[in-house]
Amino acid sequence: MGRLINRRPGRAGQVLLGALPFILLAAAYLMASDARLAVNPNDKLLPSVQSFVDAINRLAFQPDPRKGTYILWDDTLASLLRLGIGLSVATGFGLVAGVAIGLLPLARSAFAPVVAVLSMVPPLAILPILFIVFGLGEVAKVMLIVIGVTPFMVRDLSMSVATLPREQLVKAQTLGASTWQIVTRVVLPQTLPRLVSALRLSLGPAWLFLISSEAIAATEGLGYRIFLVRRYLAMDVILPYVAWITLLAFMIDWALRHLSDRAFDWQPGERGL
Amino acid sequence: MGRLINRRPGRAGQVLLGALPFILLAAAYLMASDARLAVNPNDKLLPSVQSFVDAINRLAFQPDPRKGTYILWDDTLASLLRLGIGLSVATGFGLVAGVAIGLLPLARSAFAPVVAVLSMVPPLAILPILFIVFGLGEVAKVMLIVIGVTPFMVRDLSMSVATLPREQLVKAQTLGASTWQIVTRVVLPQTLPRLVSALRLSLGPAWLFLISSEAIAATEGLGYRIFLVRRYLAMDVILPYVAWITLLAFMIDWALRHLSDRAFDWQPGERGL
């Protein structure tokens, strides 16, 4: 086979190739860690694998002596709940506003500028105001995710709605569709795949905002734990937590991708991204 | 005119509609600020317009008594430089990797998984490791932007490359194009508009990472100033800075949008988003 664009690895090759970068990353870590530990056996920055195992065992499989619960799972539950609510609200709002702005010229005139401006406001810089408005409880944490993620969703979805072929809208009108029907039967269903992509792209930022908000006011959650042990540079806890967050996010991403490939099998084009 | 989707405001209506949300936001701020100031004239959370004017005058038009320079412009210059370098690197890397992953099955097998995983790592949680690798100076700040923004770019661009109609690739091959030629003459030019969109969508996160990085270790920069004066809740400085950041980001966004509409006038579909 000649051209690179036509060369496809087999099933096994695919797995192997996909694993390679991870193996290289792991090897790089181990070497760097060994080198540092050789100089200073108490170095906390890049702990050995054994320290990870210990820390994970302690946090995930030993009940916390004070509360009798398992710290890692408590933290995970709290964080996932916040993340889930925040992302749901952001997605719902993003969908409604994105379709409106992308489809309706009036909504576009009214809201596209303000969304473009608001999406540039760095939420972390106006935290004091956000906390005053939303309190310091769960609402504030969820809202930080919502505020951080929604503008992206709205803009991404409105851009994608605006690229729907005009012919389809005209066709729908000749079939007697009202604006509402065009939205529900033509635009929304075709926007859903992009919604899922936008959601997937938002996962990273959403975790970031979650962690930031938990670092400011929380008593449990993955971000809180990282914040708490960071002052002792307890990388043996931080790195597994980061890996766990990454794994969780990746699994959500993976599930969304497969959901999208299945649910929207009318879509032409390549899959698997 | 019947349907909402066909109702377009006139030129004046457009400006008016677009300005309305801003006017409402400003009015809401003024009312809330007045209410608070009525209770405590020294309240710092929502300062009066006069305080803003004073603060802006002091920061932008009076030389700093200690350094003899103009604080706002120094900060702006420092931040824009970091942002520019960071975004350039991220964009360049995102383009290369995005096209490779979107177009070449081998690159996709090898890198799509690792990019998907890396994009989920919250960069702020592994700062200590970044410090060791990149130090605490300018490089680290630029790298934080790069690390924060690149995964999104790569994924967004690879997704968009993957949606290019297969017919075009086949057609190019029948015209004798090699993989390299397909990349440079068919894929890249058609990806550029999406690159600009991705860059625009990244602006918000990029500022966020810039501000975060300036909060870590810096002696100047917009984010530095915000975090510094947060120590005494000087919202009369923070809010103008946030507004200034927003304005800068919005102007960059605006320029990119117009650049894209002009440079890529082969694109069908609606403009102005």
Next chain:
Amino acid sequence: PGQPALAAKKESFRVAWSIYVGWMPWAYAAEKGIVDKWAKKYGIEIEVVQINDYIESINQYTAGAFDGCVMTNMDALSIPAGGGLDSTALILGDFSNGNDGLVVKGDLGIADLTGKNVNLVELSVSHYLLARALDSAGIAERDLTVVNTSDADMVAAFKTAEVEAVVTWNPLLSEIAAEPGAKVLYTSEDIPGEIIDMMVVNTETLADNPDFGKALVGAWYETMSIMMKDDAEGKAARSFMGEKSGTDLAGYDAQLATTKMFYEPAEAVDFAKSEKLAETMDVVRNFLFDHGILGEGAPSPDYVGMTFPGGGTLGDSGNTKLRFDVDYMGMAAAGAL
């Protein structure tokens, strides 16, 4: 939340605390029901809220979301008092006695810092400590460069090659001091009693609701009496506090060793009544004024007025915003709560 706490008779109150060795007793008092017990005794409710970001907790208090908040004497002057919120230092819990320090790499003296970078949280007590250290060596702050560095990243920052000197507090300080080649040059032990950790409450709220003050003070000193003991209960309390702050009993005890806790209310009252407090606050306000932290509207260090238990005052008495009060601690000392 959302509205400034309007002074009036109230039933329920919110106070904020953040993680620091001298404030961990609040975690214990809240979780073990000590606060509730005392609140019930006075027929009120007190919610004790943990805020991880120290500055954010003070900001929220200043903005009116809380009736009380823990903070240092310096931050009490600069943020709430400077922000026009009349505040009362209700409890003087401890002062830093080695909990804050200046650490350098290699064999340097304070005078050798000239021309170098010093990483610290700008405008914080670390900055104040640096200023005091430089005073002691006779050099000025403009002779070196202060690099604002977030406290959370201080330990990692010290590990990078380009950082030569840092000023920070515990537990970061002990982590950094334990680094190979680190040398502690100057600590708060050299300026005892100048960095004070307090519970600050809204003066109006306190005036209208003395029960609120009584309940807080009562709960605090009951907790003190538990944790000062060396028996099982005391150890359990201290190890609770240690774990809550991310370390263990030994780590927490090590931090307590560099903290001068006022376990007995009488100690705190004596400290507050001493001349030294007003002198300290005079140094502090000059530092704040020099760095523009008292607000740009402040024409002189006298802008914000302070009152002291002995009847002494500092600054503009028409704009008294920070009051050191010993009435409630005095009641505790007298067993009158």
Next chain:
Amino acid sequence: MSLISVRNLSVRYGDFTVLERVNLEVAQQEFCSIVGASGCGKSTFLRLLLSEEQPSGGEIRIDGAPIAKEPQADRGVVFQRYSVFPHLSVIENVILPMELEASAFCGRFFGARRRRAKEEAAHLLERVGLSHVRDAYPKTLSGGMQQRLAIAQALIPKPKVLLLDEPFGALDPGTRQTMHEIILSLWEEEKMTIFMVTHDLKEGFKLGTRLLVFDKLRWDPQAPEAYGATITYDLPIDRRDVLPPELEAKAEALNKEPSRNEGPLNALP
């Protein structure tokens, strides 16, 4: 009285004049076949009749009133490029117009009603030869199949005016025959007025009651964009299956008419 009257219509894109001085009166239940050189503006004309675009000058009236400013269910369309909804299966594409009409809020049928609609639609699919792919998505259909689907879909709301842009170009003669019969029977039953762009003159003659030829009256070789096309022939064709001899001759002539664009037949590069 005429159903549709077009007066002095013109369309310009920038300096580029596509149509100019188009005048036309069409009565109800006329079947206008439209022919003309590629790129002369036939699709553009249909877009105007559809209100998808606004003319640069002149006006269109339907039933005496100015044309609605937006597309309506009274004017159906089959676009030159396949224009079915990619996210709906074949049968869903066909029942969509029924759903839109009957259910203003949901725009969707459920349960028994949906089954009934599907049964109705199945008839039509049978006739256009798509029953065996009723549950397939458009991306798996061949070009001709998509075009047939688009026709079936456009027929469902029984529009007063039907605009067809080269609807049968991608069909084989047998299928085309079937489609002709479907269109004609519907045309008669529903008294539709039809505009059909075609490049097959025979088809135009066979189906139409009237033949409209679009061409440029004026032509400046230095500035090919200066003048637009208009209706240059407007022939009534009363009998449809067999052409009268004089029209046969006309058709031959049209067929042979050299294209404007034809250059010298020099060797290729």
Next chain:
Amino acid sequence: MSLISVRNLSVRYGDFTVLERVNLEVAQQEFCSIVGASGCGKSTFLRLLLSEEQPSGGEIRIDGAPIAKEPQADRGVVFQRYSVFPHLSVIENVILPMELEASAFCGRFFGARRRRAKEEAAHLLERVGLSHVRDAYPKTLSGGMQQRLAIAQALIPKPKVLLLDEPFGALDPGTRQTMHEIILSLWEEEKMTIFMVTHDLKEGFKLGTRLLVFDKLRWDPQAPEAYGATITYDLPIDRRDVLPPELEAKAEALNKEPSRNEGPLNALP
């Protein structure tokens, strides 16, 4: 010896058999016209000849060797749907193949070379009647204009084998005439082997040296997807401009042959 030989070719999508048992030998410079019912697999067959898809069974050989596994410059194509590059102007679309061939690294001409290429291309554009829109982007072209552009582009590399999928369907008779002449002159000059799918039998007869009819040999009304199409007629056509009487009759027959898909002509829903 035959240039292309197809042996026992079959294509299945899941349970759906599109082609089966296709056998064919084609010599160099043959011009095969392909006809068949809509959706029977003609485009699929071309995709296989192009190596865009792999067959489910059987094989294709070119010059005795198995067909290359990927599309190559030796086999040009004009797709059924317009397939020009949207980001290149008309003239850029035409010079693209020259640039790709001559400049392996940049894939682009500059300065004088670019001017020369453009002049060369201008000739061809003149012939296909697109000179007046040479700098326009495809989105502003009519359907037929895009199709003509695609043809011009495919002709530039002078491929050994040319695959045309309904290339003239969207063209008016005059333009079509011109395009026929261009294709034929190139076919003779370059000794190309051409496969052309068309629905216009007359066109097929006129241009082709050979007519291939795709149809299903077996048909199960209960399972329309069970059997695939194959080549049911393979007629040599030696003289092109006038049809011999026996072929004329055949053509008539093919034209009339009822479509497989035709259902009972009951009233529409």
